Each structure stands twice: as structure tokens, then as C-alpha cells.
Amino acid sequence: MKFLMAIVLMLVFFGVKPMYADLDIKELTTKNGIKFWLVEERSLPFISLEMRFRGGTSMDDYESRGAINFMTSLLEEGSGSLNAMSFSQERDRIAASFEFDVGRDDLSVSAKFLSETRPKATELLRNALTKPRFDMEATERVRKQIISVIESDKKNPRKIAQSELLKLTFLDHLYSSSELGDKKTINSLKRDDLIRAHKISLNSDRVSIAIVGDIGEQEAIQMLEELLRDVPKSTKALPGRAASKFNLGMKVIDYPSPQSVVFFTLQGIKRTDPNFFDAFVMNHILGGAGFNSRLMKEIREKRGLTYSVSTSLTQYDNAELYLGMFQSSNEKVSIAIDILKKELLNMAENGVSDEELLGAKKFLIGAYPLRFDGNVRIAKILASMQFMGLSKDYIKSRNDKIRAIKSSDIALVAKKLLSFEDFTIVVVGKPEGL
Amino acid sequence: MLKFSFFTTFFLLSFLLYSEARSEISSFFLNNGMEVVVIEDHRAPIVTHMVWYKTGAADENLGKSGVAHLLEHLLFKETKNVKTGEFSKKVESLGGSDNAFTSQDYTGYYQRVSSDYLELVMYYEADRMKNLVISEKDFKTELDVVIEERNQRTDSNPSALFNEQNMASLYLNHPYGIPIVGWRHELDNLTRKDVINFYNHYYAPNNAILIVAGDVEPEKVKLLAEKFYGKIGRNNNLTDRIRPSEPPQIVQRRLIFADERVAQSYLVRTYIAEERDTGKQRAAAAFTLLADLLGSGGIQSILGKELQLNSKKAIYTNAYYNGRSFDDTHFSLIVVPSDEVSLKEIEIELDRVIDDLLLNGIDEKHLNRIKFQYKAQQIYALDSAFSQARRFGAALTSGLKVEDVLAWPSELQEIDSVDILKAAKLLFKKEKSVTGWIRRPAKVEN
Numbered sequence: 001m002k003f004l005m006a007i008v009l010m011l012v013f014f015g016v017k018p019m020y021a022d023l024d025i026k027e028l029t030t031k032n033g034i035k036f037w038l039v040e041e042r043s044l045p046f047i048s049l050e051m052r053f054r055g056g057t058s059m060d061d062y063e064s065r066g067a068i069n070f071m072t073s074l075l076e077e078g079s080g081s082l083n084a085m086s087f088s089q090e091r092d093r094i095a096a097s098f099e100f101d102v103g104r105d106d107l108s109v110s111a112k113f114l115s116e117t118r119p120k121a122t123e124l125l126r127n128a129l130t131k132p133r134f135d136m137e138a139t140e141r142v143r144k145q146i147i148s149v150i151e152s153d154k155k156n157p158r159k160i161a162q163s164e165l166l167k168l169t170f171l172d173h174l175y176s177s178s179e180l181g182d183k184k185t186i187n188s189l190k191r192d193d194l195i196r197a198h199k200i201s202l203n204s205d206r207v208s209i210a211i212v213g214d215i216g217e218q219e220a221i222q223m224l225e226e227l228l229r230d231v232p233k234s235t236k237a238l239p240g241r242a243a244s245k246f247n248l249g250m251k252v253i254d255y256p257s258p259q260s261v262v263f264f265t266l267q268g269i270k271r272t273d274p275n276f277f278d279a280f281v282m283n284h285i286l287g288g289a290g291f292n293s294r295l296m297k298e299i300r301e302k303r304g305l306t307y308s309v310s311t312s313l314t315q316y317d318n319a320e321l322y323l324g325m326f327q328s329s330n331e332k333v334s335i336a337i338d339i340l341k342k343e344l345l346n347m348a349e350n351g352v353s354d355e356e357l358l359g360a361k362k363f364l365i366g367a368y369p370l371r372f373d374g375n376v377r378i379a380k381i382l383a384s385m386q387f388m389g390l391s392k393d394y395i396k397s398r399n400d401k402i403r404a405i406k407s408s409d410i411a412l413v414a415k416k417l418l419s420f421e422d423f424t425i426v427v428v429g430k431p432e433g434l
Numbered sequence: 435m436l437k438f439s440f441f442t443t444f445f446l447l448s449f450l451l452y453s454e455a456r457s458e459i460s461s462f463f464l465n466n467g468m469e470v471v472v473i474e475d476h477r478a479p480i481v482t483h484m485v486w487y488k489t490g491a492a493d494e495n496l497g498k499s500g501v502a503h504l505l506e507h508l509l510f511k512e513t514k515n516v517k518t519g520e521f522s523k524k525v526e527s528l529g530g531s532d533n534a535f536t537s538q539d540y541t542g543y544y545q546r547v548s549s550d551y552l553e554l555v556m557y558y559e560a561d562r563m564k565n566l567v568i569s570e571k572d573f574k575t576e577l578d579v580v581i582e583e584r585n586q587r588t589d590s591n592p593s594a595l596f597n598e599q600n601m602a603s604l605y606l607n608h609p610y611g612i613p614i615v616g617w618r619h620e621l622d623n624l625t626r627k628d629v630i631n632f633y634n635h636y637y638a639p640n641n642a643i644l645i646v647a648g649d650v651e652p653e654k655v656k657l658l659a660e661k662f663y664g665k666i667g668r669n670n671n672l673t674d675r676i677r678p679s680e681p682p683q684i685v686q687r688r689l690i691f692a693d694e695r696v697a698q699s700y701l702v703r704t705y706i707a708e709e710r711d712t713g714k715q716r717a718a719a720a721f722t723l724l725a726d727l728l729g730s731g732g733i734q735s736i737l738g739k740e741l742q743l744n745s746k747k748a749i750y751t752n753a754y755y756n757g758r759s760f761d762d763t764h765f766s767l768i769v770v771p772s773d774e775v776s777l778k779e780i781e782i783e784l785d786r787v788i789d790d791l792l793l794n795g796i797d798e799k800h801l802n803r804i805k806f807q808y809k810a811q812q813i814y815a816l817d818s819a820f821s822q823a824r825r826f827g828a829a830l831t832s833g834l835k836v837e838d839v840l841a842w843p844s845e846l847q848e849i850d851s852v853d854i855l856k857a858a859k860l861l862f863k864k865e866k867s868v869t870g871w872i873r874r875p876a877k878v879e880n
Contacts, residue, residue: 043477044813044816045813048817084733085739085743088733089803092734092804092807095806095807095809095810095811114810137743141742141743144773148749148770151697153697154697155695155696157590256695257590258589259585259586259590290526291519291522292519292522292523301519302575303575303578304574304575304579304581305582306579307579307582307585308586327582327585327590329581329585359523359526362526362527362528362529363526363527365529366528366529368529369529369548370480370529370530370546372478373818373819374477374478374817375817
């Protein structure tokens, strides 16, 4: 293959073009002391704004769980002088997009609007963030939608499996229950509960912000001052570490389907752990994205037992999981689980080969710059980095951390994470032979 | 080489605020008939490379459903020159991503890599257009994977199962009534020979479109495309895509699907609808705006306002239409009734809303907001070269030309409320529709 040689040579001579090294991130501060990152990108006439408020649904009180998600759903249902209908009409009239999403540990706001509409978009978004109305009409309408989703989740085999896994792992901590709450708590929530949920979820001292697009430094500072002027400081403490239990063996839940859903977890690893990157690379080799992980090869490619299998290191603010999932026909799922167990133990005992490690490093190093593509994507990454406490220099040093990993590092972390034959597995379906 | 300059301009409110954004689109053909489209975006040194075949599930022989999609899976196996999985592994070693997709009208393959590696992915993609080897073992294993995919996406999901039956009822004769993944009993009987025949017939440059989007120059793409794809011979046996067509539809159809896995009853009404045709996109543009008026934007939409906000008889409503289709497509209305409202009652309500629309016409302000969002969408869309590439690929494999894709935004703007009402009157004919009720079995307590 002659031409392949030519390409390799070309790279040796010219090197790979710099990609994100020239991403010019400015660290700025508003008058009221709110820090944010800005990337000026003038080629398209729109602005992407990403905000992540620390807290999320784990700020709920157990007896009123679901309140924060409910409140978040109502942020676009009327604010200031506009009811739900007028708000959505005003937003659409300028073709702005505001997404409010709440997770276990954060409430995120993703906004996108044309440069010319900035003043109007800022005003609408400010009202949504600081003056939600929680009108009776909208509240009752959305309450019915949330209950409908809660009921649907109870019939969804993936949701059943996921929910059971979290219940087993976190006992009575909030992480063990649905972020949506349950039918009873949702029905009991009153306007005051929503107002309180709002007050504890959106705080100016707990926000990470990135702006990418057609806007300069001064304009960006002004926009954020305007936007966050009336956002209060936090009053409620963030929750502490979650107690968790691992290695509880297998639990089967009967469900009418030709296929069984399998969710499993082991204890994960903190993002700040000195061995985090070792675990990150190990996960890529074992069950990370793509067709070429060990689990994909063994369970799908060689034997056709599943369509897709994956694992992921999941970090909540107060707990760490090493999660995985796949689906397999009822009559084949027990073989697939045997292979899964074998592969996990094999990794724990033998680690990875140098060749596998090299392949994984190439992918992870090469894929990192490819993430920085598009204003919206870049804004999300930059807000997440701040949320995780990373500095902007991390972008330059991140690949060096991957490069430095040795197969012996992975062997150590694999032994620590995966040496458990009785890791927790939930199977939902009508599995044979389990 | 044809070069389109795609300027989008927009006016905001009544002020003369003016802005403009552009994306360079180039398009040309290779000597063997392969069409090439280049979409330039030089913001980041990244490229998306896609090959689309103008063949999908609707082109399968009768009784062989699932072949197009199974073949898509098998393209990741070996060729005369490349070992199983080598291409994916190569892409992975570059930090790139790759995948493929199959629809009724097309099969597409893509890689997203640093723009330095365009030549490399082109070599592999061109290789598997001609040199695929399908071993009996790979065939069997991959058929099992596809059956698991069907189990996961269709058989475990009552909505997906209903949708399959819905399409089978809507299309009386056209193959759009057959599921892309294949009927289970036909999948079980597929042979390696079926897949090989399909591959040999349809995988040829004169049936393919190359789309390259990102940090690339059209001249360079042309040179590379000639080098790798240009030397592959055409298949002169390929004929025009003429599929069995629909007879006049004269009977309204009703489906009742009961499944104990359904948590929330709902209703779907689906009508046969004209698709976008080259040089003739007005009807589809009107249907597109009609779907937005009826279903987009929650309580602002006609269905949302009437059924969710005013009468409170529904908790969710939507309308769906996609004009990118080779043959006649469909227009769907979805209503999830509130707890105390029956499917029968919500169907009466739905019909009332449609009748009111036909009688009272369209709120011009509402239409203007939707049209303005389409203008803005032309700007937002430029943020993702990958999505632009997909949009062109889906259109060009559905019988449209680059000119049609470029004209589409202004065609949408030219449609007025009279056009939409006229389209609605043609569309909403019950004899051309299927009404589906999806619910739990009666004996099971709700």
C-alpha cells in the first residue's frame, strides 16, 4: 500500500496542523465578581452561552423530591410580565433557543441567539432565570406531563434496570431515587415548594459560564451583569458524600420482552484521584466508545450476542460509579453475562497489552482536539471544564497525561476497580438460565 | 466544477438590521457518474467524509427485507485488501469516529477525522465500494447482531412495534410499508447470497454520492476523489429507481394496538403526503410549515393551544412531516390524552381542531414566527459541518439536486397562509389515513 507510506512521510515532514492550541480563551470577571470564559468567534452572527449551576436535583429534600426538576421545567413557562404563551412567542419571534436541564449535581442553561437580538434575548433569559411566575395554569399542565413521564418510566425496561441499580447502590440517599420524584411527591408540591426550589438551585456563587460567538469582552461582561444581576447568592449548603454499597451480586426483575436489559456497576473513581487517567484509559480499552473495545469484540463482533455494550466511569459530585449496560436475547443473556464477568476479571488480573495501550492512547489523544468543533460544542466543553475545577491550561496538558500512562499503571488500577466477581448486576426481562 | 455561493440574508422585525452568513458549496461529477459535494467550513481543521448510496430498504427484493441494513453492517468486515475491522481501527487510531446508517431510500457511511487524513479514509471507503468479501461466518454473526438490534429497538418497544404496523397499513403497495430492519421471519431466512447480490448490484460509483464537509478545498477533494473513486467502474445495469406505487387509497384504516408494556395511551393519525421533488418543492414546503403550525413549540402550536392549554384534554401533542423522501411520504399527528380522557374522545377533539383550522384559517403572526425561525436556522445550521453534510446526503439520495437544497429555504419563505390551507385541504382526507390507538390491554388495570 504505497500511498499509505506517502501519507506517513508527509506527517513526519509537516507535522499535524495545530488545532485547538489557538483557541483563544479569555478569563473575565464581571463587576459583581462572577468569573467566566469567553471565546470570540466572529464568523457566524450568533452567540452561544452555557451556564452550569452547581446543585441539581440532589439539593431536593427527600420528602419533596422532584421539586427541582419540576421547577426547572417551569422556567420557560412564563416569567416577569409574560405568561407561558407570551414568553414562548417572544422567544420564537427572535428565534432564540433556551434549554434548561437539570442533572443530579447541576442545573444547566444553554442559550443560543442571533447577535442582533442580544438585548431582547438577554432580557427574556434574565426573566426566566430570576422571575419565573409559576402560574397555576402552567404548573398544573406541567405537573400532568411529569407524572406521565414517571408512569412511562415504570414500564421502560432500561429505566427499570437503571433505577433498581441506583436503589441497590445508594439505599436511601437521593441518588437512589428518580430525579423526577415520584407521583406522590409531585402531586403534593405547592407553589411555595417551587419558589424555594428555585432559590436554592440558581445561585451566582455556584455558576460556571462560557460564552462563544459573535461578541467582544466588554459586551460579554455587560450581558452577564445584566443577566445575573438579580440572581441570589447561595443559602443552602451543598449535600455531603453519599453512602453507597457495591458488589451485591445479581438481581433479576421479570419483564415481558424477547430481550433482557442488563445494567451493572462497580465502584468508580474520583476525577481528582491521581489514578483517574489510568482508569479512564483502561475503560476505553474495556468498554469505551466505538467498535473496538474488548467487550464489543467478545460479546458482539465474535458472537453476535448483543447490538451494543458499553461501560463508563461516572462521577457524581458525591459518589463514583463504574457503570455498564447491554441488551441480549433472553436465551443468550446468560452466556453474555458469563463473558462479561470473564472479561472484567481478565482485565483485573492481566491488565492490558502494550499494543492495546498504544492504540487507546492514539485514539484518546487524537480525538480530544476533534471535540472542539462548533460554537455550541465549545461553549459546553468550556463550561464543563470550569464546573470540574479545571484551568484553561488543562486543554494543553491533557494529552500529556494520557501519553505518560504505562501498562503497569493500568494493571494496578484495573486490579483495584475490577477484582469483584459479585459486582452488582440488574437484569430486566425473561432471562433463561440465570 | 459548479460553484454555488450560498448567501443567506435576513431582516429582523421591521428594522433594517442586516447580517449575512455564507457557506461555500461546490458540486461536480466524476467521469464514472459519482456525484461529489464539498461543503467548506474552515473554522477547525476537521473533516467529515461521507459516501451515500442511492439505495435503501425500499429497494430490496420482495421477501428479502433487512438486506440493505445487514449489508451496511457487513461493510465493516473484510475486503480483498483490508482485514475485518481494520478501517474502523485505523479511524480510531487517528482519534476519529465512524459509523453508518440505513433508511428506506439510502445507505450512508461516514468518518470524522482531522482534515490531514482525508486521503486515508477515502482510500478505505473506495476500497469497500468494490472489494467487499462476505464470509459465511461473518454473515451469520452479523445477522445475529442485527436480530439483537431489532429486539432492542423494535421488539422491546411498543411504540416502535406500533409504528411498524402503522406503516404497513398506510402503504398498501409501496415498500415503505416494510420495516428497514426487516421483518423478523424474513431476517431468519436471509442468505449470504442475498446480501452479495444486493452489494454487487447497488454498490457502484454511479449510484453513490461523496460528501466532504469541513476544512477542505474543493480542488483538492476533486483530485483525491478522482484518484480513489474515479477509477472504480460504473455498473451499467443500474436502472432508474421505480418502486411499486400506491393505488388510490379509498378506505380509512384504524388500528388498535394493545400491549401491557404501554404506560400511557396515545393516538397517532397518519396521512399519505407528497414529498419534495426536484424543481417541485412547494407542496412539501407547505406541509412542512403546516406541521410546525400544528405541532411545534408546545402550547403555541394549534394542537397545543387547543388541546393542552384550552381544553386540557391532552398532555402532549405533536405533528411530524419530513419531505426528504424518494416517493410519497407521510404526515403524522400525535396526541397523548389526559388521564380522564378516552382515546375516542381525543380523536373527536383532534378532528374538531383540524376542521376548525380548515374553516378559520391561519394566524399570520404565528406563521411569521415560524418562518423567521427557519431564517435563523440557516445561520445556526452553519455551526455544524457534519449536520450540513447529512442534510445534503439525505436530500440528494431522495431524488433532489443541490439546487433544490439551496432553494429550499427561500421556497419556505415564499409559502403563505393561503398555500398552507390549500395543502391542508388536500392532505386531511380520512380515506388516505390510518388512525392508531395505542393502549394497555383492557383487562389490565391502568
